[in-house]
Amino acid sequence: MLISPLFLAAAISSLRVASADGSALVARQGTELPGPLTDPRVTSMLADIPGFGPLPNVTDVVTNATLPVDDIQADILVGMRKKKERFYFFKINNATLFKAGLHNTVVAEITSVKKILTVSTQPQVAVNLAFSQAGLTKLGKTDNLNDTVFSAGQAADANFLGDPGTNGWEPTFVATSSLHGVILLASDTTTLIDTQVAHLEAVWGSSITKLYELQGAIRPGAEEGHEMFGYKDGIAQPAVFGFNLVPYPGQLAVPAGIILTGEAGDTVTRPSWTKDGSFMAFRKLRQYVPEFNNFVVSNAPPVANKTTAESIAIFGSRLVGRWKSGAPIDKTPLVDDPVMAADPYQNNNFDFFHLLSNFTSDQSHCPFAAHIRKTRPRDDLPTGALNTIMRAGIPYGPEPSNSELTNGATTQDRGLAFVAYQSQIAQGFQFLQHSWANTPTFVPGKNVQPGFDPIIGANAGNDRWAVGTDIANPTGNLTFPVFIKSNGGEYFFVPSISAIRDTLSV
Ligand code: HEM
Ligand SMILES: *[C@@H]1O[C@H](CO)[C@@H](O)[C@H](O)[C@H]1NC(C)=O
Ligand SMILES: *[C@@H]1O[C@H](CO)[C@@H](O)[C@H](O)[C@H]1NC(C)=O
Ligand SMILES: *[C@@H]1O[C@H](CO)[C@@H](O)[C@H](O)[C@H]1NC(C)=O
Ligand SMILES: *[C@@H]1O[C@H](CO)[C@@H](O)[C@H](O)[C@H]1NC(C)=O
Ligand SMILES: *[C@@H]1O[C@H](CO)[C@@H](O)[C@H](O)[C@H]1NC(C)=O
Numbered sequence: 283m284l285i286s287p288l289f290l291a292a293a294i295s296s297l298r299v300a301s302a303d304g305s306a307l308v309a310r311q312g313t314e315l316p317g318p319l320t321d322p323r324v325t326s327m328l329a330d331i332p333g334f335g336p337l338p339n340v341t342d343v344v345t346n347a348t349l350p351v352d353d354i355q356a357d358i359l360v361g362m363r364k365k366k367e368r369f370y371f372f373k374i375n376n377a378t379l380f381k382a383g384l385h386n387t388v389v390a391e392i393t394s395v396k397k398i399l400t401v402s403t404q405p406q407v408a409v410n411l412a413f414s415q416a417g418l419t420k421l422g423k424t425d426n427l428n429d430t431v432f433s434a435g436q437a438a439d440a441n442f443l444g445d446p447g448t449n450g451w452e453p454t455f456v457a458t459s460s461l462h463g464v465i466l467l468a469s470d471t472t473t474l475i476d477t478q479v480a481h482l483e484a485v486w487g488s489s490i491t492k493l494y495e496l497q498g499a500i501r502p503g504a505e506e507g508h509e510m511f512g513y514k515d516g517i518a519q520p521a522v523f524g525f526n527l528v529p530y531p532g533q534l535a536v537p538a539g540i541i542l543t544g545e546a547g548d549t550v551t552r553p554s555w556t557k558d559g560s561f562m563a564f565r566k567l568r569q570y571v572p573e574f575n576n577f578v579v580s581n582a583p584p585v586a587n588k589t590t591a592e593s594i595a596i597f598g599s600r601l602v603g604r605w606k607s608g609a610p611i612d613k614t615p616l617v618d619d620p621v622m623a624a625d626p627y628q629n630n631n632f633d634f635f636h637l638l639s640n641f642t643s644d645q646s647h648c649p650f651a652a653h654i655r656k657t658r659p660r661d662d663l664p665t666g667a668l669n670t671i672m673r674a675g676i677p678y679g680p681e682p683s684n685s686e687l688t689n690g691a692t693t694q695d696r697g698l699a700f701v702a703y704q705s706q707i708a709q710g711f712q713f714l715q716h717s718w719a720n721t722p723t724f725v726p727g728k729n730v731q732p733g734f735d736p737i738i739g740a741n742a743g744n745d746r747w748a749v750g751t752d753i754a755n756p757t758g759n760l761t762f763p764v765f766i767k768s769n770g771g772e773y774f775f776v777p778s779i780s781a782i783r784d785t786l787s788v
Pocket of ligand 2: 340341342
């Protein structure tokens with residue numbers, strides 16, 4: 283084992299604390315980063331998923347980029363590539379002790395964007411840290427972050443998001459006054475994550491209490507990179523100026539301030555220490571996979587010259603807007619194209635307009651209500667829109683069992699640990715969910731109301747409807763039961779590493 287700089291930093295800071303505060307030292311004795319976690323990495327902690335395209339080259343980013351990638355927390359710009367990820371939700375019992383552990387030990391272990399880009403600089407476990415409004419208040423930070431959706435908390439937003447109030451929510455997300463923060467821990471094994479958690483719990487001792495945790499994992503084998511319904515997820519992400527230096531064709535290129543607070547393009551005035559942070563929307567979205575599968579099988583209209591199995595696959599793809607492979611149906615509506623799906627130069631390179639077809643009525647390529655069209659209408663909005671999010675979620679829960687699939691009934695808890703980053707929640711996650719996915723009149727200007735997003739559209743727990751899912755009947759109106767139930771979540775602020783070190787932990 284190598285003695286890493288992190289180890290030395292931890293040891294030195296413990297000494298420093300010893301002279302300042304003898305009692306605090308007791309809490310942190312033996313809390314150096316444990317051996318296995320200081321070993322350099324030889325294999326990446328991130329999955330290499332066909333169709334995502336590699337992360338930017340670190341040399342190019344450091345040479346050419348304008349963002350301080352060594353100060354921005356990694357998850358904000360990395361996307362849905364993690365192999366294992368744990369969400370550790372906690373309460374702060376003693377802010378003084380919590381800050382001491384954070385300042386003297388943990389802040390040096392928080393993983394930056396820069397570190398995650400190269401295997402040799404990746405830690406064994408990537409650690410990111412975020413605070414709720416209640417958490418910032420607990421730390422004595424009463425500054426107004428100027429995001430009312432964040433400061434009110436997600437429970438207050440439940441009805442607006444289309445949830446049936448907080449019915450069905452995890453209790454931790456309802457009792458918002460004690461949910462102060464979340465630690466994100468990503469690695470390639472849960473054993474390494476366990477070791478990192480034990481270390482953090484030793485550092486913080488009784489100053490924090492774990493309230494709830496959720497273990498996410500990339501799905502096994504051929505399902506790698508696919509969400510629980512079986513569709514490749516995480517393909518379309520915005521390209522952030524100053525980081526994604528060369529956007530792929532069809533990527534939505536946005537000023538960094540759409541995702542990062544205080545960067546160019548963020549129109550809101552906030553305290554200076556919030557620069558290069560991001561607001562994180564976390565949602566536990568439980569998916570009913572056998573029920574979804576059976577609905578798709580039972581409701582798939584026959585498509586001319588296609589087998590039953592092909593008609594079923596076409597119908598499913600029309601709900602998402604992509605085939606299970608990830609190939610966009612706008613480009614290939616009647617047959618899957620795995621080669622296109624795996625090619626980042628092709629798999630986003632489309633809009634919804636087609637020559638010689640009527641833009642107000644043509645749903646033969648992609649239905650107006652399809653998930654990817656609702657959440658990114660592309661040229662359906664003539665002036666475009668910068669309402670977007672960086673998605674960084676991961677599936678959680680076991681694979682569907684044979685008995686669940688045979689009986690057509692979910693008995694186990696599985697779904698998506700949904701994470702979205704943005705500089706303004708009201709322009710990002712909340713907007714996409716409320717104003718687009720849940721609003722039947724969106725997108726306007728068509729000859730019919732599109733209806734709800736059949737995947738995520740939410741109607742206070744009631745059935746939803748959408749038109750155009752039958753390729754042969756563009757005005758046909760179908761009712762969809764609920765396939766995804768919200769178990770709630772919270773809004774967090776993900777500060778820059780320097781803000782944690784210099785402002786939040788002192
Ligand atoms: C369990 C819940 C969800 C599932 C199963 C799901 C599934 C998918 C899939 C399969 C794709 C296509 C692949 C891709 O482009 O990455 C996608 C894209 C997308 N989803 Fe979701 N999603 C879920 C929740 C959400 C939520 C809650 C939002 C936001 C409110 C959202 C926003 C988006 C966006 C913005 C895209 C990319 C659209 C584009 O730029 O073309 N998703 N999702
Ligand atoms: C990044 O680019 C540099 C300079 O072009 C090159 O030497 C290096 O091998 C690249 N790194 C990776 C990981 O591709
Ligand atoms: C980064 O800058 C170098 C030197 O100016 C240039 O050769 C290279 O093409 C740039 N790379 C990108 C991705 O912009
Ligand atoms: C927090 O811990 C410190 C150090 O042990 C102690 O002096 C202080 O009283 C504690 N504060 C609270 C509110 O318990
Ligand atoms: C919030 O940002 C807006 C837009 O810059 C600004 O007008 C307003 O004064 C800010 N409010 C606070 C409390 O900082
Ligand atoms: C589709 O059906 C639903 C429920 O029956 C109804 O509320 C909605 O208005 C219909 N939409 C259209 C465009 O006909």
